[in-house]
Amino acid sequence: MVENKELIKVVEETVSRDDVKYVVGYKRGTYGFQIKPAFAYSAKDAKEFFYSPLCAKNLATYPLLEEKLPLRRGEEAEHKKIGIVVKGCDSRAIIQIIQEKGLEREDVVLIGIPCKGVIDPKKIAKRFPKQSKFVDVEENNNDEYILEIGGTSHKIPKDELLSDVCKSCEYPNPLLYDILIGEAEEEFQPEHFNRVDELKEKTIEERWEYWEKHFQNCIRCYACREACPLCYCKTCMVDLLEPQWVRRSVNLSENTAWNVMRAFHLAGRCISCGECERACPVNIPLMELNKFVEKEVKEMFNYTAGLDTEEKPFLGSFRPDDPEDFIS
Amino acid sequence: MSTQKNTELEEFEPNIIGFLCNWCSYAGADLAGTSRIQYPPNVKIIKVMCSGRVNPMYIINAFQQGADGVLVSGCHPGDCHYTSGNYLARRRIATMKKLLEFLGIEPDRVRMTWVSAAEGRKYADVVRELTDDIKKLGPMTKFRREKEW
Numbered sequence: 001m002v003e004n005k006e007l008i009k010v011v012e013e014t015v016s017r018d019d020v021k022y023v024v025g026y027k028r029g030t031y032g033f034q035i036k037p038a039f040a041y042s043a044k045d046a047k048e049f050f051y052s053p054l055c056a057k058n059l060a061t062y063p064l065l066e067e068k069l070p071l072r073r074g075e076e077a078e079h080k081k082i083g084i085v086v087k088g089c090d091s092r093a094i095i096q097i098i099q100e101k102g103l104e105r106e107d108v109v110l111i112g113i114p115c116k117g118v119i120d121p122k123k124i125a126k127r128f129p130k131q132s133k134f135v136d137v138e139e140n141n142n143d144e145y146i147l148e149i150g151g152t153s154h155k156i157p158k159d160e161l162l163s164d165v166c167k168s169c170e171y172p173n174p175l176l177y178d179i180l181i182g183e184a185e186e187e188f189q190p191e192h193f194n195r196v197d198e199l200k201e202k203t204i205e206e207r208w209e210y211w212e213k214h215f216q217n218c219i220r221c222y223a224c225r226e227a228c229p230l231c232y233c234k235t236c237m238v239d240l241l242e243p244q245w246v247r248r249s250v251n252l253s254e255n256t257a258w259n260v261m262r263a264f265h266l267a268g269r270c271i272s273c274g275e276c277e278r279a280c281p282v283n284i285p286l287m288e289l290n291k292f293v294e295k296e297v298k299e300m301f302n303y304t305a306g307l308d309t310e311e312k313p314f315l316g317s318f319r320p321d322d323p324e325d326f327i328s
Numbered sequence: 329m330s331t332q333k334n335t336e337l338e339e340f341e342p343n344i345i346g347f348l349c350n351w352c353s354y355a356g357a358d359l360a361g362t363s364r365i366q367y368p369p370n371v372k373i374i375k376v377m378c379s380g381r382v383n384p385m386y387i388i389n390a391f392q393q394g395a396d397g398v399l400v401s402g403c404h405p406g407d408c409h410y411t412s413g414n415y416l417a418r419r420r421i422a423t424m425k426k427l428l429e430f431l432g433i434e435p436d437r438v439r440m441t442w443v444s445a446a447e448g449r450k451y452a453d454v455v456r457e458l459t460d461d462i463k464k465l466g467p468m469t470k471f472r473r474e475k476e477w
Binding site: 199200204205206207208209210211212215237245247251252253254256257260261263264267268289292293296297300301314315316318319320322323324326327328 | 384385388389392405406412415416418419420421422423424425426427428429430431432433434435439440441442454457470471472473474
C-alpha cells in the first residue's frame with residue numbers, strides 16, 4: 001500500500017529539483033469517485049497529491065501534450081523534466097514512447113507506484129449512483145475495498161470493482177522508474193482476458209453482429225484517442241482532409257473504418273492500460289480489440305510492447321522467418 | 329423465383345482491387361498480358377512502388393468504396409527492390425487479416441501473394457483462384473459507404 005505521506009514527500013523533493021518543471025499526479029476530485037490530475041509547480045502544491053485504488057488514469061499522456069513553441073533565432077529550447085506518477089502500465093507506456101523516440105529518457109522523472117489494480121470508474125458509479133461528494137476508497141489485506149458513504153461503511157470484494165484489464169495485468173510493478181514508493185508487489189498469476197476468448201468462439205457472422213452493434217453506437221468523439229498515451233501523432237490520419245481516409249459523417253461505414261484504424265495503429269504498441277475503454281462514452285469494448293491484437297502479435301511474432309526502450313518497434317522491424325502461411 | 333436468384337448469384341462479378349508492386353508483381357501481370365494468358369478481368373490494378381507502401385487503411389478504404397476483395401502482391405522475400413519492404417508488408421497484412429477475422433469480416437477477402445516479374449502464369453492463377461473464392465463469399469457490404477448523392 002502506498003503511503004500518501006511518502007508520496008507527498010517524494011513529490012516535494014522532486015519538484016524542488018532545479019531541472020524539474022512540474023510533477024503530475026492524482027488529487028481528489030469534487031464529486032463521486034472521480035479523481036483529477038494534479039500539477040505541482042512548487043513544493044506547496046504537493047500537499048494535495050494522493051494515491052488510492054481510484055487512481056485509474058494513465059498520466060503518461062501529459063508530457064506529450066507539452067506545447068513546443070517555435071524558437072527565435074539563437075534561442076535555445078528549455079530542457080526541463082516533467083515528473084510523472086506512474087503505475088505499472090503507465091511506465092510501460094513511457095517505455096513504449098521512448099522506444100518510438102516520442103520522448104527522451106531525460107525528459108521525464110518517473111515516480112513509480114507498485115499497483116494492486118485500480119477500480120473501474122464505470123463499475124463503481126453503477127454500484128453507488130448519484131454520489132455528489134467525493135468518497136475515497138481504501139483497500140485492506142483481504143482483497144476488499146472499504147469505503148464510507150454517509151456514515152455507513154461498505155466492504156466490497158475486490159473482484160467486483162476491479163478493472164477488467166487489471167485482472168489480466170502481467171506487470172503491476174513499474175518497469176522503469178527513478179524513485180519507487182513503497183515495496184514492489186509480489187508476482188501474481190494474471191487471469192486470462194476471457195472476454196476475447198468468448199468472442200473468438202463465436203461464428204464470423206455473430207462476431208460482425210456484435211461489432212456492428214457497437215460501432216453503430218460510436219459517436220466519433222475520439223475520446224479513446226485523446227485518452228490513449230500512445231495516440232500522440234501530431235496529425236492523426238483521421239483528421240486529414242487530403243487524402244480523407246475517414247469521412248466526417250457518423251455512420252457504420254466510417255465508424256468501422258475509424259475503429260479498425262485505431263486498433264491497427266496500436267498493434268504491437270498497446271500496453272493495455274484500459275484508458276480508451278474507460279474514456280468511451282458509449283461503452284464500446286475497445287480493450288477486446290486491443291487485447292486480441294496484443295495476443296496475436298505475441299503468438300505470431302513473439303513481441304510484447306513496452307518492455308525495453310532499446311527494442312525496435314513492432315511494425316518497423318521484421319524477421320526473415322516471420323510466419324507466412326497465409327501467403328500463396 | 330429461385331432460378332432468378334440463382335442466375336443472380338452466377339452473375340455476381342466481384343470487384344477486386346489489386347495493389348501490385350512496381351518492380352515484380354506489376355511486371356508479372358504485364359507478362360501475363362503479353363503472354364496472352366487468359367484470366368478473369370475482375371482485378372482492378374493499382375500500381376504502388378512497393379508492397380510495403382500498402383497502408384492497411386488502403387484495404388479498409390477499398391472495402392468502404394465497394395471492393396469485394398483486395399489483393400496485395402509483392403516481390404518474393406529477399407528480392408525486394410527496397411531490400412525489406414515486402415517483409416514489413418508481410419507483418420502488416422498478417423496482423424490486419426487477424427484483426428479483420430476478429431471483427432467478423434472474412435479474412436479470405438484480403439490476399440497476399442509473392443509474384444515475381446517472371447511469373448505471369450502464377451499471376452493469372454492467383455487472380456483466377458481469388459476471383460473464384462470471392463465469388464463464393466459473395467458481395468462485401470458489411471461496411472460499404474452509402475452513396476449519399
